[in-house]
Every structure is written in structure tokens, then in C-alpha cells.
Amino acid sequence: MDALGSAPGNHMTGHTHGVAAAPEAIESATRAPDWWVRPGLDVVDGRLRIAGRDAEALAREHGTPLFVYDLERYRENARRFQAALGTAGIPYRLRFAMKANPDPRVLGVFRGLGVPGSPESVGVDACSPGEVTRALECGFRPDEISYTGTNVSERDLDVILAADGLHLNLDSISQIERVGRRAPGRTIGIRVNPARGAGYHAGLEYSGDRPTKFGIYEDRLDEAADVAARHGLTIDTVHFHAGSGWLAEGLQAFEAALAEATAMARRLKARGCPIRELNVGGGLGAPGRGHEIPVDLRAYAAVLARHVVPLGVTVTCEPGDHLAKDAGIVLAEVVAVEDRGGARFVGLDAGWNVNCGYFVYGFLQEIVPCRDPLADRTWTVEVAGHINEAHDVFAEDYPFPPVVEGEVVAILGAGSYAEAMSSTHCLRPIAPAIHLERHPSGDRHRQDGPGSDASATDATIDFQ
Structure with missing residues (x-):
């Protein structure tokens, strides 16, 4: 597991471990797998939803990486x-x-x-x-x-x-x-x-x-x-x-x-x-x-x-964090699952240029698959990004459910110090964002972009 007090910018330690999680790691990771569930960020029929919308569907519609806010x-x-x-x-x-x-x-x-x-x-x-x-x-x-x-x-x-x-x-x-x-x-x-x-x-x-x-x-x-x-x-x-x-x-x-x-x-x-x-x-x-x-x-x-x-x-x-952190997530696609040097890497199509909380501050983050987010975490993985820097990782020695390439995962706790600190390092583009309003019923939505321009990629989606 990540060390709570690890210094920012010094996360890739180069240690070797197996691809199967140790029993204590699995127990720790599954003790309360739904600790993050709340109104507006929940699991319905085995699928992650944010502000009443299916998270994977948002990713398929708008592309990844994608910020989504409740x-x-x-x-x-x-x-x-x-x-x-x-x-x-x-x-x-x-x-x-x-x-x-x-x-x-x-x-x-x-x-x-x-x-x-x-x-x-x-x-x-x-x-x-x-x-x-x-x-x-x-x-x-x-x-x-x-x-x-x-x-x-x-x-x-x-x-x-x-x-x-x-x-x-x-x-x-x-x-x-x-x-x-x-x-x-x-x-x-x-x-x-x-x-x-x-x-x-x-x-x-x-x-x-x-x-x-x-x-x-x-x-x-x-x-x-x-x-x-x-x-x-x-x-x-x-x-x-x-x-x-x-x-x-x-x-x-x-x-x-x-x-x-x-x-x-x-x-x-x-x-x-x-x-x-x-x-x-x-x-x-x-x-x-x-x-x-x-x-x-x-x-x-x-x-x-x-x-x-x-x-x-x-x-x-x-x-800042206390009011904003848990209001947003980052959706990213799994683009690589590969064992290297005794470690299993899960590679995402997002990097620390999108969400630098772990890279800069050492903040731990929960990452969940959009399909079956409460699945047993039987792997131990390194979750890494696509920036050409060794420290571009989101989690190390991290208990994680089995995933395959093409799946969409959500990095939780991205409502603060994430989009605000985004960059175009390696000329990777700034990730778009969607802002959702919760309403109790209905599946119709209005899409408004920044200002008055309609946009499918940077939108306020308002359930009505």
C-alpha cells in the first residue's frame, strides 16, 4: 500500500512485488469497498453513477480523459x-x-x-x-x-x-x-x-x-x-x-x-x-x-x-479540498494491462497533466472500474499514466479488481486541485469537463457549453 507520508514527487520506488495481492492487502482494500458511496456518487445495477448518470456512458459519449462534476x-x-x-x-x-x-x-x-x-x-x-x-x-x-x-x-x-x-x-x-x-x-x-x-x-x-x-x-x-x-x-x-x-x-x-x-x-x-x-x-x-x-x-x-x-x-x-474534492471524478480508459519486472501495470489514457494530486502532493486516491466498481480487488498493480515521465503514476502497490484494455475507470476525489492544475505537458490536451446537476427523475438533459456556446465536450448537463 502507498505510504501515507510519502514525499511528493518520489513515488516510483522501483521495488519488486508479485502480481497477486497479499492477503492482508486484499483484506485492507475490501474491508469497506463502498466507503466512498454517497448520494450523487453511487452504484446502481453494478455500474458507477455520478449525479444520476452512468459514468461509462458519459465516457463513451464525450471521450476520455474526462472530468465529471456533481x-x-x-x-x-x-x-x-x-x-x-x-x-x-x-x-x-x-x-x-x-x-x-x-x-x-x-x-x-x-x-x-x-x-x-x-x-x-x-x-x-x-x-x-x-x-x-x-x-x-x-x-x-x-x-x-x-x-x-x-x-x-x-x-x-x-x-x-x-x-x-x-x-x-x-x-x-x-x-x-x-x-x-x-x-x-x-x-x-x-x-x-x-x-x-x-x-x-x-x-x-x-x-x-x-x-x-x-x-x-x-x-x-x-x-x-x-x-x-x-x-x-x-x-x-x-x-x-x-x-x-x-x-x-x-x-x-x-x-x-x-x-x-x-x-x-x-x-x-x-x-x-x-x-x-x-x-x-x-x-x-x-x-x-x-x-x-x-x-x-x-x-x-x-x-x-x-x-x-x-x-x-x-x-x-x-x-478548498474539503468543499470540493469529492465532487468530481476523472474518467479514463484502460489502454494497457501488462506485467513488467514482477509488477502488473494498468496504463490509462490520462496522466499527471490531467490529475496531479499524487504526483505533486502525495495524496492517495481511490480508483474504481465503472463496471462493477465494488468487485473484489484480487490484483496488486501500479496504475500509471501516459506522460513520458517515470513518476507519472496514480497509485502504487494498489489492490485492484481485474480489468482489461478498453474498460473505463474513475479516479475519485478529483473535484479539487486537478483540473485547476492541468497542463499541456508533452502537448497532451487539457481534458474537457462536464458539470452535472442532480434531479430525482427523468433522463432528458440540456447541454450547454462554456458561456453560451453549445459544446458536447465541455458541458453543463442539467437533468429535467
């Missing part, structure tokens, strides 16, 4: 997150980390969840001028957008400062100085580095023991406040981001980071800064395999309440 799942995830925060009794804002999936149709889902400023509304977290522009184009008001970037250029500031009312969190003393010169008297937030981190593995901790490029450390906090004061900048927000992809076992580490950030916020308040918001960033992951335990959102909200309520501020959460 738009209702984004709504469900946001509502569940809001419900947990509401139950904890803390004033909150929820923003979607749009780098996870900046597709206009996905942003439109979040934009439509509530009246701006209401508890039901969802804003966006942006980290580039392009994301700010995209959010505005999708109907978000500037005051619904929070910008937290790093190594911001003057060109970046041209766009950011033009969005009057945007929440701007500055990542360094250099940024505070630059914004102070260009926009004296402005209200800002600052990103701090609590020197405590939480992540899917150590490499994804944004503020751990090792120095990182993110945020202002405690030993320079007073200097940052002095620079802001010299330019008449008002600091009303403290932001931090502990890391990416952490699951249930990371909650304690997150709380340690939260405690440090809260202490830094108190220091700023003691200096007279009117701190109104503690922005805890995102970082909450979503399970990729059955053995991974998701964050208990009620426990997460209770941790926030423990530290934020005494501070008397609003807490802002900016998840």
Missing part, C-alpha cells in the same frame, strides 16, 4: 460546514479557496448559496490577480473576496487595489511597506506564521518547525505593526494557514497553530489594533482512501469556539 455535492459540503460552525455558536464567514477549482460553474454554485453577507453565503479566497478578476466576473462583490498572496508584485497590486472593498491580507513586512506607500490609510489584514503546522504529511505543513515563505513570524510582529502604523494602515484581521490536506489526526496540530495565532492576535489588540476577524485559512482535507478518517467538523468547530469566542472576533474559514 454540482450538488459542492452545495452539500458547504451547507454541512456552515451547519457545524453554526452549531458551535461562533460568528463566522465561509469562503471557498478558489484555487482548488476556479471553474465559473463551480464558483457560480457557491455564489448562489445565499444573499451576500448572510450566514448562508459563501465568499471566495483568492491568491492571484487572475483569481480576483475571475471572482468579480462570476458576480462576487469585492467585499466577498479575501486576497492572501505571497511575493506580491507591483503588477499584482494594480489589480488587487483596484477592487475597492476587497479583504487584503499581507504576507510580509515588505508587502505592508509597499501597500502603505500605494494606499496609505487602508484597512488590511496580516498573515502570521504561528510556527506550528498541520498537513497531510510534513511536506504540506505551511507553518511548521522549518521556516517557510508564508507569513510574519512572532519575533517580527511588532515591527510589522510599526510599519503599518507609519503608513496609517489599520490591521483588523489576523490570518494564518497551518497546512494542506490534514485529516482527523491533524486536528490537535491545527489547534496548536490556532492557539499561537490567537496569542498573536491578542498582542495586536493590546497595541490598539481593532482586530475583528481571525482567518484560519483552509487546509482541511478529504479522505482519498478508505483507511483515511475525515475531520469531524463538529470537533473542528468546537476547537475554533474554544479559542475564538474569548477573543471576541469573527472566525473565517477558507477550505
Whole structure:
């Protein structure tokens, strides 16, 4: 099985194994083969369905590789997150980390969840001028957008400062100085580095023991406040981001980071800064395999309440993966099944240029055949892509059902940091995407492409 903490970009280890799965591997893989099944992603008559549509049929109709999204799942995830925060009794804002999936149709889902400023509304977290522009184009008001970037250029500031009312969190003393010169008297937030981190593995901790490029450390906090004061900048927000992809076992580490950030916020308040918001960033992951335990959102909200309520501020959460990951899949065709050097390889017509979650981050992913997705996993395989790089793999030592060339498989958990990070490496084309709306009955559908152009390959399919 893949090592949970394996370093990104170092997955092809060259080890040798047989083509039959060891009994313990089979047991582990089949203990809960349907752990990922949910409304909108289920198995009907032995076939995988997403948002009520047969997954293999979509692949045959539109080709592979193909992204398919269940738009209702984004709504469900946001509502569940809001419900947990509401139950904890803390004033909150929820923003979607749009780098996870900046597709206009996905942003439109979040934009439509509530009246701006209401508890039901969802804003966006942006980290580039392009994301700010995209959010505005999708109907978000500037005051619904929070910008937290790093190594911001003057060109970046041209766009950011033009969005009057945007929440701007500055990542360094250099940024505070630059914004102070260009926009004296402005209200800002600052990103701090609590020197405590939480992540899917150590490499994804944004503020751990090792120095990182993110945020202002405690030993320079007073200097940052002095620079802001010299330019008449008002600091009303403290932001931090502990890391990416952490699951249930990371909650304690997150709380340690939260405690440090809260202490830094108190220091700023003691200096007279009117701190109104503690922005805890995102970082909450979503399970990729059955053995991974998701964050208990009620426990997460209770941790926030423990530290934020005494501070008397609003807490802002900016998840990406947690709202988006399980809303999408990638469909790919099996184009090779071959034993090599004692290993069995299942080759797909998709590569890390389409879905780089394992290649870049080391995130484990579940892969299932569209026909009989709950079949016994009696093989152990390497699932590899078609990019001419040794590290182009989706899974290693992976218990998998027997498959043949020509079958269609689904890579689950592709709703975030997949299409958004696609590339044309090796001049492979960007995979098209289909966005589905669930409806309880009927098999008629409307096909609309991006904007107003009809398209069979990049479509919003709406059951009616």
C-alpha cells in the first residue's frame, strides 16, 4: 500500500512485488469497498453513477480523459460546514479557496448559496490577480473576496487595489511597506506564521518547525505593526494557514497553530489594533482512501469556539479540498494491462497533466472500474499514466479488481486541485469537463457549453 507520508514527487520506488495481492492487502482494500458511496456518487445495477448518470456512458459519449462534476455535492459540503460552525455558536464567514477549482460553474454554485453577507453565503479566497478578476466576473462583490498572496508584485497590486472593498491580507513586512506607500490609510489584514503546522504529511505543513515563505513570524510582529502604523494602515484581521490536506489526526496540530495565532492576535489588540476577524485559512482535507478518517467538523468547530469566542472576533474559514474534492471524478480508459519486472501495470489514457494530486502532493486516491466498481480487488498493480515521465503514476502497490484494455475507470476525489492544475505537458490536451446537476427523475438533459456556446465536450448537463 502507498505510504501515507510519502514525499511528493518520489513515488516510483522501483521495488519488486508479485502480481497477486497479499492477503492482508486484499483484506485492507475490501474491508469497506463502498466507503466512498454517497448520494450523487453511487452504484446502481453494478455500474458507477455520478449525479444520476452512468459514468461509462458519459465516457463513451464525450471521450476520455474526462472530468465529471456533481454540482450538488459542492452545495452539500458547504451547507454541512456552515451547519457545524453554526452549531458551535461562533460568528463566522465561509469562503471557498478558489484555487482548488476556479471553474465559473463551480464558483457560480457557491455564489448562489445565499444573499451576500448572510450566514448562508459563501465568499471566495483568492491568491492571484487572475483569481480576483475571475471572482468579480462570476458576480462576487469585492467585499466577498479575501486576497492572501505571497511575493506580491507591483503588477499584482494594480489589480488587487483596484477592487475597492476587497479583504487584503499581507504576507510580509515588505508587502505592508509597499501597500502603505500605494494606499496609505487602508484597512488590511496580516498573515502570521504561528510556527506550528498541520498537513497531510510534513511536506504540506505551511507553518511548521522549518521556516517557510508564508507569513510574519512572532519575533517580527511588532515591527510589522510599526510599519503599518507609519503608513496609517489599520490591521483588523489576523490570518494564518497551518497546512494542506490534514485529516482527523491533524486536528490537535491545527489547534496548536490556532492557539499561537490567537496569542498573536491578542498582542495586536493590546497595541490598539481593532482586530475583528481571525482567518484560519483552509487546509482541511478529504479522505482519498478508505483507511483515511475525515475531520469531524463538529470537533473542528468546537476547537475554533474554544479559542475564538474569548477573543471576541469573527472566525473565517477558507477550505478548498474539503468543499470540493469529492465532487468530481476523472474518467479514463484502460489502454494497457501488462506485467513488467514482477509488477502488473494498468496504463490509462490520462496522466499527471490531467490529475496531479499524487504526483505533486502525495495524496492517495481511490480508483474504481465503472463496471462493477465494488468487485473484489484480487490484483496488486501500479496504475500509471501516459506522460513520458517515470513518476507519472496514480497509485502504487494498489489492490485492484481485474480489468482489461478498453474498460473505463474513475479516479475519485478529483473535484479539487486537478483540473485547476492541468497542463499541456508533452502537448497532451487539457481534458474537457462536464458539470452535472442532480434531479430525482427523468433522463432528458440540456447541454450547454462554456458561456453560451453549445459544446458536447465541455458541458453543463442539467437533468429535467
